[in-house]
Amino acid sequence: MLDTRSTSPALATPAAVGRRLGNDLLEPLHLVAYMSDEPNEALRALGYEGYWPGYFAARSAPLGRVPAEVVDALFYNFAPGEVAACIPACWDVATPEAALEAHRQGCVAALRRILGDLADTPAVSRAADLAIRAAMNAPVEGRILYAALRSLPVPDEPLTRLWHAATLLREHRGNGHVVALVSEGIDGQEAHVLQALDWGMAPADYGRLDPLTPAQLDAVVDGLRERGLVDAEGKFTPAGRETRNRIEALTDALAAPAYDCLQPHEIDQLTADLEPLVERIATAGY
Secondary structure (H helix, E strand, O other): OOOOOOOOHHHOOHHHHHHHHHHHHHHHHHOHHHHOHHHHHHHHHHOOOOHHHHHHHHHHHHHOOOOHHHHHHHHOOOOOOOOOOOOOHHHHOOOHHHHHHHHHHHHHHHHHHHHHHHOOOHHHHHHHHHHHHHHHHOOOOOOHHHHHHHOOOOOOOHHHHHHHHHHHHHHHHHHHHHHHHHHOOOOHHHHHHHHHHHOOOOHHHOHHHOOOOHHHHHHHHHHHHHOOOEOOOOOEOHHHHHHHHHHHHHHHHHHHHHHHHOOHHHHHHHHHHHHHHHHHHHHOOO
16 A cells, blocks of 8 residues: 655645646646647547547547447536537547547647657656556546556557556546546536636636536526525535535545555655646646
8 A cells, every 4th residue: 555654745645645646747748638739630630620529539539439328428527419419420530549549649749849858858757657657556447438548558658658647547537536426416517517616717607518508507506506505696505615525535535546556755756757847838828
């Protein structure tokens, strides 16, 4: 089991390790997939028109040609009809294998551009080796999308391996987050509302809720209000805040076992190697 006697007081528990490494330091490396041009350009070169067909093709590709209902269940938080608008039609454009490879190349190209001179440093190689150990150590049970990604070959090139590890750990954490939401009876659109409120936003201003009509969004908020999670002004009640906190705490706890294989000095090394990369990504506006 993980010895949590890290030199950093902030990493005093396994859950804290999982949040710091997985959520704060590795997820930004994965998120270039959704925030940079290169992955979208690579998918457009295959023939995907618009953002969402390429998104659903690339992210679901490790699963193969599964029905829209399966992807909808796994991705959890898309509005009714969003997944079915793209799957299975996306497989008329390219195979899952082609979509997966184009997306990976685009993401690594984006990372290489953003990181610049940091992309080929020993820190990237060290971080890739430690992160892939954690990524391959994570529990598979109940993590369908993570399991599908884990079945893929591990890349040799360090920056590609680091991106692959970050993607594995991000989807592993995401699978656990779905478990946490289900345990609290929070569906996908309600999860978006809770996220908006946590960020101090009105739900109508939260972009992931845009596919809902105003009446549909009102119905989601009203449902949360009836359960005592949202007040008359559309803000968290104490019960709503407690629910949100329990979801995040369980998400952290379910993500933590991936890092059991790392010793305290390795956790510190991985943290030190990732911090400049994440700082560079943030400075670039991602």
